[in-house]
Each structure stands twice: as C-alpha cells, then as structure tokens.
Amino acid sequence: SQTIHQWPATLVQPVGSPLSLECTVEGTSNPNLYWYRQAAGRGLQLLFYSVGIGQISSEVPQNLSASRPQDRQFILSSKKLLLSDSGFYLCAWSPGQHNEQFFGPGTRLTVL
C-alpha cells in the first residue's frame, strides 16, 4: 500500500532563516505531487504541483520554491522566511489516472 511521509512534523524558525520541508511517497511510481499551505482560518492553498521529476508548476507568487529531485520526493524550500510563511504545510500525491489526492501528516511551521 502507499504511504506518504512528511518531516519535520513541527518547526519553529526565525524570520529570515532558510526552510526545507521534505515529502516522500512509498508504494507507487510517477505520482503527481502537491504542496499546500493551510493558514489559520482553515483554507487550503495550492502552492506547487509536479507531474514528474524536475517538473514544477507554481500556483502563487511567493518566496517559496519547490523541487522534485527524485520520482517520489518533493521538497519545499525558502531562502528567507517571512512571518506570513507560518502555517500548516501539507504534501499530497495522486495516482495520475485518478483525481483524488492523498495527504501526508503535515508540517506545522511557526516563523517568529
């Protein structure tokens, strides 16, 4: 069966520091991968999605970036965090031939 992992689970970082969040999927190949942010107030915002290695699409302009160095690895990064980057970051995958997405446990990021 497929599983999706995210780490770290929680992170507290100062403003201006770098960020690297990792997401890996097991038990499937060539998944579509997604990064979402959920700020206080619950709404889910799609940040990036990827349909293959090295293929990244950005949904909103921001100081975050994403990379997919391997088929089942998706990384969210920032060179300098802002206070507004605080939130709950969720990684998701979908099989490709269907549309439902399966979510990881999330990373709660607090920028101070």
Next chain:
Amino acid sequence: AQKVTQAQTEISVVEKEDVTLDCVYETRDTTYYLFWYKQPPSGELVFLIRRNSFDEQNEISGRYSWNFQKSTSSFNFTITASQVVDSAVYFCALSEAPTGANSKLTFGKGITLSVRP
C-alpha cells in the same frame, strides 16, 4: 473558474443527531470530480469520497451518505447518528481535469463540525 462554497462555517450537534454538510460548486466543464475530505484535530486530511459528474447516484457508506444533485450544483454530505469521533473540519473539493495530469483541487473553506456527547 471553478469555485466551491461551503456556506456553513461551524456546526454543533449532540451525539446521535443527524447532520448535513452543504457544498455548492461552480464549474463550466461538463466533466469534473467532486470530493469530500475530513480533517481531524491531528491535521491530516482524510479522503472520504470521489464522485464524477456523470454519476449522480447517491452513495452510502456506513453512517455517511452523499447526495449529488447536478441541477442545483450541490454535493451534500450527511452523517447519520453522529458520534464524537466525527468532530473535525470537513472540506468539499472540485477538480475539473478528467485526467490526473492536471488534477488540481479547488477546496471550499471547510465546515467545523463539533459533536457533543
């Protein structure tokens, strides 16, 4: 552009009551998919159901049932005999792409359901 509206923001019921969570969507496509997700306090979104636009049959899974009505662009979710463990935020979502290559989901803002013992 596609849009999902969950007009209810918070619902509180007493255990064993039935509760319906409303979802209204907008899309120009004839082929689309609708979803419901549950987000318990732990934070992880749990996939509950996917329904495509050509299948208007209602679905029942245990205490959960879904009513898809294309005429009113609604995809409502009913929990029968609610339990405390049903307390969570519930999201309705829409995807217009018929294939997975571009299957971006548009989420509603979610409904916080509290089930009191």
